[in-house]
Amino acid sequence: MATRTRLPLQSLVSKNLPAFRNQRCLVHTEAMAKEPVYPPVIPSLTAKSKSARLRQIQEQVSKIRAAPVQDKLSLITRIQRKKFVVHPQTFARNADRWYQHFTKTAYIPGLPDKFTVVPEKSEEESSSAVAAPNALPWIEDEAFQDIRSLVIQAILQEHWHMKKRRAFLYREQEHNVGPFLRNLVSGLTHSLGKYNPLLLLSSIDLDPQVNFYWRRGQTTVIKGHRKGRLEPIRFQIDDHPHSQIRITQQLPLFTSVEASYAAEVPEIKFSPSVMPLFRRQYDNNIFTGAKLPDPACYGHTQFHLVPDRCHRDKMARRQQSDQIEAFLRANALASLFTWTGAQAMYQGFWNHEDITRPFVSQAVITDGHFFSFFCYQLNTVALSVETDVDNPRKNLLWGTESMRLYESVQDGEVVGLKDNVIQLLVQFLMNRP
Amino acid sequence: MATRRLIYPIYQIGNPQLRIFRPSWFLTLVRPGKELPPDIVQFRVPMVMTKCDVKNYLEKIYNVPVGAVRTRIQFGSNKKRNHLNQKVKQPDYKVAYVQLAQGQTFTMPDIFPEKDSKPAEGSVEEMQQKFMEDEKQRQKPDPRRGGVTEWFGL
Numbered sequence: 228m229a230t231r232t233r234l235p236l237q238s239l240v241s242k243n244l245p246a247f248r249n250q251r252c253l254v255h256t257e258a259m260a261k262e263p264v265y266p267p268v269i270p271s272l273t274a275k276s277k278s279a280r281l282r283q284i285q286e287q288v289s290k291i292r293a294a295p296v297q298d299k300l301s302l303i304t305r306i307q308r309k310k311f312v313v314h315p316q317t318f319a320r321n322a323d324r325w326y327q328h329f330t331k332t333a334y335i336p337g338l339p340d341k342f343t344v345v346p347e348k349s350e351e352e353s354s355s356a357v358a359a360p361n362a363l364p365w366i367e368d369e370a371f372q373d374i375r376s377l378v379i380q381a382i383l384q385e386h387w388h389m390k391k392r393r394a395f396l397y398r399e400q401e402h403n404v405g406p407f408l409r410n411l412v413s414g415l416t417h418s419l420g421k422y423n424p425l426l427l428l429s430s431i432d433l434d435p436q437v438n439f440y441w442r443r444g445q446t447t448v449i450k451g452h453r454k455g456r457l458e459p460i461r462f463q464i465d466d467h468p469h470s471q472i473r474i475t476q477q478l479p480l481f482t483s484v485e486a487s488y489a490a491e492v493p494e495i496k497f498s499p500s501v502m503p504l505f506r507r508q509y510d511n512n513i514f515t516g517a518k519l520p521d522p523a524c525y526g527h528t529q530f531h532l533v534p535d536r537c538h539r540d541k542m543a544r545r546q547q548s549d550q551i552e553a554f555l556r557a558n559a560l561a562s563l564f565t566w567t568g569a570q571a572m573y574q575g576f577w578n579h580e581d582i583t584r585p586f587v588s589q590a591v592i593t594d595g596h597f598f599s600f601f602c603y604q605l606n607t608v609a610l611s612v613e614t615d616v617d618n619p620r621k622n623l624l625w626g627t628e629s630m631r632l633y634e635s636v637q638d639g640e641v642v643g644l645k646d647n648v649i650q651l652l653v654q655f656l657m658n659r660p
Numbered sequence: 661m662a663t664r665r666l667i668y669p670i671y672q673i674g675n676p677q678l679r680i681f682r683p684s685w686f687l688t689l690v691r692p693g694k695e696l697p698p699d700i701v702q703f704r705v706p707m708v709m710t711k712c713d714v715k716n717y718l719e720k721i722y723n724v725p726v727g728a729v730r731t732r733i734q735f736g737s738n739k740k741r742n743h744l745n746q747k748v749k750q751p752d753y754k755v756a757y758v759q760l761a762q763g764q765t766f767t768m769p770d771i772f773p774e775k776d777s778k779p780a781e782g783s784v785e786e787m788q789q790k791f792m793e794d795e796k797q798r799q800k801p802d803p804r805r806g807g808v809t810e811w812f813g814l
Contacts, residue, residue: 320727320759321699497697503730547727547761 288579296575297519303577304440304511310461311504315561316534320550322557324493325502329443329462330564331610332603332622333490334556339481339602339625342654370422371653377418378632378649379641381410386636397535404532404595405469409433412470412530415656425659429474430523437466437529438512439565442578442611446498459611460499463511464565468590469532471516471566472656473523478587479660481625484606488619515569524573526566526588528655531558533594552628555599559590560624563603567622571608581609581618589655597629598648600655627651685709685717687756691768696757698765699727703756707733714756727761 270278272286291302313329327334385391385407394402413431420426442459500506515524535541537554567586576582586605591598607620630651634643668678688704696702705714711729718724736750760766779785801810 318728320761495697497695501697501700546725549762550727 291577292580296573299575299577300513300519300572303572304513307508307511308461309506309508310440310463310511311499312507313462313464313504313561315464315466315558315565316531316537316554317557318536319502319504320547321553322502323553323560325495325499325504326557326560326564327493327624328495329499330560330622331443331492331607331615332560332564332624333487333492334560335490335623335625336627337625338600338627338651341481341658342600342602342651371649374415374418374653375644375646375649377414378411379644381407381414382633382636382641383639384410387639400532400535400538400594404593407595408469408530408532408593412472415652416472419653419656423657423659425474425476425527426472426656428523429472429527430517430521432471432473432516434467434469435471435516436514437464437468437471437516437562437565437569438514439464439568439572440511440513441568441608443615445612462499464561465512466562466565468529468562471529472527473516473521474525474527475523476660477525477584478527478589478658480585480587481602481604482623484585484620487604487606487621487623490621490623492621513569513572515566515573519573524570525586526570527658529562529566529588529590531562531590531592533558533592538594539597555592555629556601556624556626558592559599559601559603559626563588563590563601563624564605564622567603567605568608571605576608578609578611578614581607581614581620589658591652591655593632596631596633598632598652599627599629600651601626683717685713687714687717689768698767699760699763701758701760701766703758705731705754705756707752707754709754709756711756714758718758724758725761725764726758728759730757730759731755 270276270282272279272282287302291299294302313326319325323334326332385403391403416426416429416431440461440463442461444460445457446460448454448456448458515526517523533539533555537551539548539551542548542551542554567588570586570588571577571582574582582605588603588605590601590603592601593599602625604623606622607618609615609618630645630648631643632645632648633641636642669675671678685706685708690702690704692700692702703714709717711731714729714731715726718726731754733752733754736752738747738749740748740750742748779789801807
C-alpha cells in the first residue's frame with residue numbers, strides 16, 4: 228500500500244502561500260487599475276436642493292469659460308433682473324466714496340510719476356513718454372507753440388469770433404463748451420499724430436456710448452416669493468462721454484498689480500438705495516464704444532463735460548462748493564471703470580476669469596475753464612461675492628484737483644492762459660507703450 | 661391760526677422774494693426704523709412743507725447746514741377696525757431725510773436708557789422687592805428634580 232506521505236505543513240505553507248498571496252495582491256491591483264464600475268458621486272442637476280443649485284452654477288460657469296468672447300458676453304448679460312443704475316454724473320452727495328465701494332477702487336491724489344505737473348516756472352520735462360522723438364521743454368519749442376496757438380484758436384473761435392445767442396435753459400455747457408472741446412480734441416489728436424504714431428491709427432468717437440454690467444455684494448430679498456434668500460447686487464452704468472480716443476494697442480500700466488494690494492477701499496455697509504440709487508430692469512449692456520470686431524479695442528483718453536446742474540457757479544449758489552471735487556472724482560471713477568471693464572470683457576476676461584494684464588485709461592473732465600485729469604488702472608474684474616473672497620487686488624484711480632486753463636477772453640485775446648494745463652493735456656495724449 | 665396764506669400768489673419776475681415769518685410748522689426728529697448713514701437725520705414734517713421749505717427752515721431758524729433733503733409721504737393704515745366695525749384711519753405723515761453738509765454727523769441719543777437702579781437702603785421699596793424675590797423663589801420647583809414636574813411622586 229502506498230503510504231500517503233504526510234507532507235510537512237511547513238513546506239506547504241512556505242511554498243504555496245506566497246504564491247496565493249501574490250495572486251490575491253495581483254487581483255487587488257488589477258481591480259484598482261480598471262475603470263470604476265459606478266459613476267462618480269456628484270450632486271444632482273435638477274433636484275430642489277442647495278447642492279443641485281451649486282452644481283447648476285458650476286455648469287453655467289464652465290459653459291461660459293468654454294465659449295468664445297462674443298458668446299461669453301451674451302451669456303453673461305442674458306438674463307434681465309432688477310439692477311441699480313449708476314449714473315457717472317450724479318447729484319448725490321459724497322458719491323465718490325460710494326462708487327469706490329461699488330467698483331473696489333482706491334483713490335490716490337495726484338497723478339502717477341509718469342506725468343509731471345510743471346509749475347509756472349521753467350523746469351525740465353521728466354516724462355519718459357514725451358522724451359522721444361523730441362522732448363518738450365517748457366519754453367520756446369516750436370511744437371509746443373503750435374499746440375498753444377491751436378488751443379488759443381479753439382477758445383477764440385467759440386467765444387470771440389462766433390456770435391452765439393443765449394443758450395436755452397440748462398443747455399449752456401452743450402451750447403458753449405461742447406464745440407470748443409470737440410475742436411480741441413480733434414485738433415490736438417491730429418497735430419500730435421506726427422509725434423505719437425499710435426494716434427494715427429486711433430479712432431476718435433464723438434458722443435459715444437459706454438456701458439458696463441457687473442455684480443458686487445449681496446443682500447437679502449425683502450419682498451416677494453423669494454423673500455429671505457440671498458441675492459447678488461447688480462449694477463449697470465450707461466455713460467455718454469463727450470468724446471473718446473480708442474487705440475489699437477494697450478497702454479502700459481502705471482504700477483504693478485501687487486502695489487494695489489496695500490491700497491484702501493472705503494467699505495460702506497448700507498444698501499446703495501440710501502445713496503440715493505434706483506433700481507430698474509432692462510437690457511444688460513457691455514460696450515466700449517465700438518463693437519467687438521473693431522481693431523481699436525483698447526482705450527486711451529476720454530473727455531467729459533461737466534453738466535449745467537453740477538457747474539461750479541450753481542454749486543456755489545447752493546453752498547455746495549465742497550461737492551464739486553467729489554462730483555468730478557465720482558464721474559471719472561464711474562466712467563473709467565465702465566470703459567476699462569468693457570475693454571477687459573472684450574478680451575474675454577470676466578468675473579470668474581480675472582484679468583492677467585491690467586487695463587489702463589485716462590480721462591479729462593472739464594467745464595470750459597477748469598480741467599481735471601484722471602488716470603485709471605483696472606487690476607481686477609472679479610467683484611462678485613464668490614470671487615472677491617480672497618482677491619487682494621484693487622483698482623486704482625489717480626486724479627488731480629481742477630486747474631484753470633484761462634481767465635477770460637477780452638478783445639480777441641485769451642487772458643491768463645496757463646501752460647501747465649496744456650502740458651498735461653499733451654502728456655496725456657502722448658502716452659503710449 | 662396759520663401765519664401764511666393757504667394759496668401762495670403766483671411768482672412773476674420782479675416780485676419780491678416770498679418770505680414767511682414765524683411759521684406754524686413744527687418738525688419732529690425721529691429715530692429711523694432702519695440703520696441710516698451718520699450724516700442723515702430723519703424728521704416728521706407737516707404735509708404742506710416741501711423740500712425747499714425744510715431746507716430753509718433748518719438753515720434759517722436752527723443754523724443747521726443742510727446738504728440735501730429727500731421727502732416721502734407715509735400712508736397711515738386704514739385697515740384696523742373699532743368695536744363698531746368701522747375702519748379707523750391712522751393719520752398720514754410726511755418724512756424728510758435731511759443730509760447734513762460740511763461733513764457733519766448726527767447720532768440719535770438714547771432717550772430711554774435701561775434703568776437698574778437699586779432702591780434706597782432700608783426703604784419700603786427695597787423690602788417689597790425682597791419679599792417679591794422670596795415669593796418667586798418659593799414658587800420655583802425643586803432643582804434637584806431636574807425639570808420633572810411635581811404632580812406625581814412621593
